[in-house]
Amino acid sequence: MSDFRTKAPIHHPVTHIDLPKVDTLKLDNGSIRHNLRAGEQDLVKLDIMFHAGLKAASKPLQSSMTAKMLTEGTQQFTAQNLAEQLDYYGAYLHITPGYDYSVMSFLTLSKHLDSMLPYLKSVIHEPVFPEKEFEILKTKRQHKFLEDSEKVSVMAQRRFFRNLMGPDHPYAPFEDIKVYQNIQRDDLIDFHQTNYRPNDLNLIVCGQASDKALYQIDSLIGDSTWKTSDTAQNKSQAFEPVYGTEWIEKKGATQNAIALGIPLPNKINEDYFKLRVVITALGGYFGSRLNMNIREDKGYTYGIRASYLSFQAGGAMFIFSEVGSHVCQPAYEEIQKEITKLKEEKMSESELHMVRSYMMSKIMSEVDGPFARANTLESLIGFDLDWDHYKKLIHTVQTITPEEIQETAQRYFDQNKQITIIAGQVPNI
Amino acid sequence: MIKYKKHTLDNGLRVIVHQDKSTPFAALNVLYRVGAKDESSDKTGFAHFFEHLMFGGSINISDYDQELQNVGGNNNAFTSNDITNYYLTVPAENIETGFWLESDRMLSLAFSKKSFDTQQQVVIEEFRQNYINQPFGDIWHLIRQQAYKEHPYQWPTIGKEIKHIEEATLEDVKEFFFQHYAPNNAVLVASGNVDFDNILALAEKWFGPIPRREVKQRNYPTESAQKEFRTQTVHRDVPNDMLMWSWHMEAKNTDNYRCGDFTSDVLASGNSSRFYQKLVIEKQLFIDIDAFISGEEDPGLFLIIGKPADNVDLQEAKKAVFEELEHLKNEMIDTKELEKIKNKFEANLLYSESSYLDKAMQLAAYELAGDVDLINTQVDKYRAITTKQLQEFAQKTFVDTNCNEIFYLSNAKKES
Numbered sequence: 001m002s003d004f005r006t007k008a009p010i011h012h013p014v015t016h017i018d019l020p021k022v023d024t025l026k027l028d029n030g031s032i033r034h035n036l037r038a039g040e041q042d043l044v045k046l047d048i049m050f051h052a053g054l055k056a057a058s059k060p061l062q063s064s065m066t067a068k069m070l071t072e073g074t075q076q077f078t079a080q081n082l083a084e085q086l087d088y089y090g091a092y093l094h095i096t097p098g099y100d101y102s103v104m105s106f107l108t109l110s111k112h113l114d115s116m117l118p119y120l121k122s123v124i125h126e127p128v129f130p131e132k133e134f135e136i137l138k139t140k141r142q143h144k145f146l147e148d149s150e151k152v153s154v155m156a157q158r159r160f161f162r163n164l165m166g167p168d169h170p171y172a173p174f175e176d177i178k179v180y181q182n183i184q185r186d187d188l189i190d191f192h193q194t195n196y197r198p199n200d201l202n203l204i205v206c207g208q209a210s211d212k213a214l215y216q217i218d219s220l221i222g223d224s225t226w227k228t229s230d231t232a233q234n235k236s237q238a239f240e241p242v243y244g245t246e247w248i249e250k251k252g253a254t255q256n257a258i259a260l261g262i263p264l265p266n267k268i269n270e271d272y273f274k275l276r277v278v279i280t281a282l283g284g285y286f287g288s289r290l291n292m293n294i295r296e297d298k299g300y301t302y303g304i305r306a307s308y309l310s311f312q313a314g315g316a317m318f319i320f321s322e323v324g325s326h327v328c329q330p331a332y333e334e335i336q337k338e339i340t341k342l343k344e345e346k347m348s349e350s351e352l353h354m355v356r357s358y359m360m361s362k363i364m365s366e367v368d369g370p371f372a373r374a375n376t377l378e379s380l381i382g383f384d385l386d387w388d389h390y391k392k393l394i395h396t397v398q399t400i401t402p403e404e405i406q407e408t409a410q411r412y413f414d415q416n417k418q419i420t421i422i423a424g425q426v427p428n429i
Numbered sequence: 430m431i432k433y434k435k436h437t438l439d440n441g442l443r444v445i446v447h448q449d450k451s452t453p454f455a456a457l458n459v460l461y462r463v464g465a466k467d468e469s470s471d472k473t474g475f476a477h478f479f480e481h482l483m484f485g486g487s488i489n490i491s492d493y494d495q496e497l498q499n500v501g502g503n504n505n506a507f508t509s510n511d512i513t514n515y516y517l518t519v520p521a522e523n524i525e526t527g528f529w530l531e532s533d534r535m536l537s538l539a540f541s542k543k544s545f546d547t548q549q550q551v552v553i554e555e556f557r558q559n560y561i562n563q564p565f566g567d568i569w570h571l572i573r574q575q576a577y578k579e580h581p582y583q584w585p586t587i588g589k590e591i592k593h594i595e596e597a598t599l600e601d602v603k604e605f606f607f608q609h610y611a612p613n614n615a616v617l618v619a620s621g622n623v624d625f626d627n628i629l630a631l632a633e634k635w636f637g638p639i640p641r642r643e644v645k646q647r648n649y650p651t652e653s654a655q656k657e658f659r660t661q662t663v664h665r666d667v668p669n670d671m672l673m674w675s676w677h678m679e680a681k682n683t684d685n686y687r688c689g690d691f692t693s694d695v696l697a698s699g700n701s702s703r704f705y706q707k708l709v710i711e712k713q714l715f716i717d718i719d720a721f722i723s724g725e726e727d728p729g730l731f732l733i734i735g736k737p738a739d740n741v742d743l744q745e746a747k748k749a750v751f752e753e754l755e756h757l758k759n760e761m762i763d764t765k766e767l768e769k770i771k772n773k774f775e776a777n778l779l780y781s782e783s784s785y786l787d788k789a790m791q792l793a794a795y796e797l798a799g800d801v802d803l804i805n806t807q808v809d810k811y812r813a814i815t816t817k818q819l820q821e822f823a824q825k826t827f828v829d830t831n832c833n834e835i836f837y838l839s840n841a842k843k844e845s
Contacts, residue, residue, distance in 0.1 A: 005489040005533055009525040011500045018453075040451060041779050071700075079710075083700035088769045090776025109776055136710065143716050143736065146668035150564045254557045287498045299550025302558050322558050324550075354498050361501030361520055368452050369784070 014360040017394060019387045020373050027222025031201035034377060035214065039207055039370035042110040046120075046217065047204040047374055049381060052102040052195035055312065056233050060174050061183040065137065066191045067095035067102045072133040075126040079133055082119060091116050093123065099171050100236075100312045100382055102195075113213050121220055124196060129188050142180050149177075152257035153322055155248050155423035160259035163419045164316055166240030171313065197229040198222075202381045206374040236313040239263060241419060248423040256328040256424030259320050260335060263419075264308070264412055266315035268383055272308075273396035274408040279308045279317055281355045281405070282342060285362075289338045290319065300324060300331040312383065317413070325425040332422070342409035346402040359397045363390065431804050433792055434625045436632075440641045441613025444632045445792050445801060447620040449785045455621035456518045456786045457527040459535070460793040463609035464511040465588075466581040466649055466727070474588015477508040478552050478597060479605055483515065485544025487534035500526045508586045511726040512797060518786055521622035525631055532635035535615070538606055545599050556591050564667045568734075568837065575659055575833045576675050576730055580652040582723075611642035616796045620789035652677070652728065660834040669716075670737055671837040672747065675730040676826045678722065682798060687811055688822035689722045689731050694770045695762060695819070696720040696733075696753065701769070703753055704735075713738055714746045726798065731826055743836065757823035761816040774811055 023035040057063040071093055073079040086093055091108040104124070108116050148154040158173045165172045203221050205214065241263050264275060283290035283306025290304045304321035323331040347355075366376045367390075380389055433447045468475050483506065484493050497504055497517060504517035517527050560566045569585045577583035588594055617636065619628045655677055679685035697704045697720040708715045718735030737746045781787055795803045 005529070005536070008496060008499075009523075009529050011526065012520070012522040014501055014520050043780060080701065080706060083705075084769075087699040087701040087773055088765075090773040107780065109779065133710070136713065139738065140716050143669055147564050150666075150668060152562065253562055255554065255562045285498065286494050295551055296547060299547040300554070302551055302555040322554075322562070324554055324557065354495065357501040358498050358503075361503070364453055364501075364520065365503075365518075368454060 028224040036206040044207045046106040048104040049202045053098045053100045064097040066188045067097040074122040152423040156257035156259040156421045159421045163242040206370040239314040245420040253424035255322045259421045261318040264315040267310040300327045445618045455521040455524040456789045458516040458618040458789040460616045465586040473584045477586045481548040486539035488537040528635040579650040608645040614644045616793045618789040618793045621785040658829045662836040673835040693720040754827040
């Protein structure tokens with residue numbers, strides 16, 4: 001009876017992925033609206049990509065605190081008013097501060113869009129940044145900062161990003177709570193006035209927006225009386241990495257956090273596609289080399305991952321894991337071995353097959369459903385790319401050879417140019 | 430309205446199918462009726478440890494993950510105090526691979542010593558990462574231990590202590606498997622781009638031949654009614670203080686449970702909630718404060734967890750929280766406030782409905798809870814909750830002799 005169980009059922013490889021259709025329209029003030037009609041639910045989601053990320057800020061906290069304070073009261077509505085209305089209609093309005101953009105996301109049932117748009121408009125145009133809410137937010141953030149500072153994961157990552165980007169880079173996180181003393185309400189007002197403007201503004205609409213709804217959205221975002229700002233800062237500053245290994249001590253830690261990476265070009269580079277395959281094989285999925293070795297064979301960790309970070313100012317391969325403090329050294333050595341192995345040995349066809357299958361399915365999931373599509377489109381627009389980028393990625397995944405993988409690893413994984421941070425128990429040497 | 434079809438195989442396996450042709454994927458969800466509450470108090474954490482071993486090779490297939498990844502699949506699992514749930518997603522045309530893998534490990538595991546040894550270490554690292562090496566990592570151990578004196582909800586799924594994981598043996602694993610993993614103790618749901626007839630044929634082919642097993646009857650004590658106010662103070666190396674309260678409430682799928690759910694929303698859902706407006710903004714006694722229900726199958730807990738602001742008298746902070754609870758007992762909430770909670774509840778339901786995987790998990794959970802149709806009828810049951818019922822819930826629940834309190838205090842603050 002069990003005979004038929006020993007053989008895997010026939011495998012149908014994914015050979016084709018439908019990329020979503022997008023209707024793109026230039027609005028009166030030059031903003032661009034992308035409409036992704038998707039899903040069966042009667043909901044509408046708007047993502048407005050303001051050039052108001054860390055890149056545009058003149059000091060730490062300016063971008064993230066402005067984003068949070070936008071919904072804390074406007075000329076027409078108090079913070080409580082706004083919260084009441086959004087909650088009453090089951091709508092969500094969040095501004096997510098990022099490296100290059102801050103994205104204002106607005107989610108509502110289609111039937112309530114009409115009644116909710118005036119609130120969105122007021123938040124964009126006339127936030128008042130009330131002093132009391134500003135102080136409350138600052139206190140809250142400092143609490144969170146102190147709590148996070150106790151975590152080896154956060155300690156290692158903060159230092160890693162400082163060393164990857166250079167400590168003075170606008171993307172670089174800070175490690176000193178005193179930074180909170182240097183942020184004033186006026187910094188937020190300035191930042192809003194300069195950067196929440198229709199400068200090269202992109203808007204993604206997804207879900208079920210009727211023609212009438214689209215017209216209303218276009219009038220709000222494309223308003224020709226809403227002027228661009230000529231003082232907005234939109235240049236990327238190159239990374240100035242600090243290579244080498246640093247330890248951060250946390251006495252009594254039962255696990256050490258290892259953050260390790262190598263600077264790479266970002267996703268605009270032609271080698272991005274190959275690098276993505278290489279990093280996936282190294283640590284991008286459960287069956288990856290790092291996870292199979294360090295978790296599934298050695299049991300040193302609950303999880304380890306390698307990812308490909310891509311920002312307008314640069315990119316990096318980034319490996320992160322929390323490992324038992326007593327096995328930190330062997331875990332670190334195994335990570336090095338796996339990077340070296342990619343450079344020294346050709347990948348087997350069977351492993352490449354698995355990486356391909358995993359990646360094709362992953363790409364397919366990135367364009368499945370309205371929310372996933374909107375996120376993916378956003379990640380493309382952020383680099384002035386379109387679906388052609390995905391077509392190239394699909395092509396590379398399907399055609400890359402073991403030789404190309406090895407050659408790519410050799411070219412980019414220079415282990416003399418690694419940035420490594422280990423936070424936790426420092427061994428006695 | 431979520432459409433589904435249901436069929437039970439001869440060996441007792443319940444099969445549910447939900448079709449969603451808008452996705453190119455299919456999901457397969459296998460839910461077993463076994464969780465941390467089936468463990469004995471000196472071998473805790475075992476159900477969760479066992480979940481890891483389900484990926485360590487089955488009788489005919491040496492590497493579950495590799496086979497699944499080869500066909501573009503993804504998978505994961507979780508264990509709660511009540512259940513263990515395994516799920517995978519795969520490009521729809523490869524759904525049969527999912528059946529092959531899931532049925533083989535229901536048939537029998539390989540019980541590999543290597544996998545046992547490694548996963549023991551992995552689970553110990555998981556314990557360290559999430560419960561030891563984290564500020565406030567032990568709060569669930571404290572809360573459960575204080576609130577439950579008899580029921581096995583007194584320990585979290587990770588287990589009471591690392592020692593229990595270290596002491597587990599391969600013999601325990603074999604015994605546990607044959608006591609709990611059986612077609613007649615599971616629910617299988619397929620969702621996404623699938624057809625009912627095809628799924629039924631696959632279920633018969635792969636799961637049909639697995640024999641029914643004698644499942645160990647659930648046998649654990651129910652919690653007796655609490656009779657006294659309990660309070661506890663602990664000191665830890667954390668930067669801030671934390672205050673926690675819990676009250677016993679009724680089981681899932683009762684009106685009492687739904688009232689608890691809504692009451693937690695009234696107090697703490699969104700920036701318009703009472704706690705946020707009163708305690709965070711107006712009185713500035715808390716930095717953050719949340720209310721929620723533990724959401725378990727047997728009678729569970731209504732919880733409030735708050736981080737007090739700096740330099741606030743903790744007794745004063747506590748008083749303000751209890752004043753809010755008194756309001757709920759003494760005055761019916763505004764109908765508009767209840768309407769807001771209901772609107773948000775329905776909107777959230779609609780937002781989450783776009784995921785075929787979510788639906789598979791929910792269908793399985795409702796079926797195991799006794800009635801798969803609850804997935805569609807629960808909205809009306811929530812809709813029917815009245816302000817009077819919410820008041821009665823508060824009056825019944827928020828009494829001192831039903832309350833457990835923990836002051837989790839920062840060593841650093843004590844010294845300064």
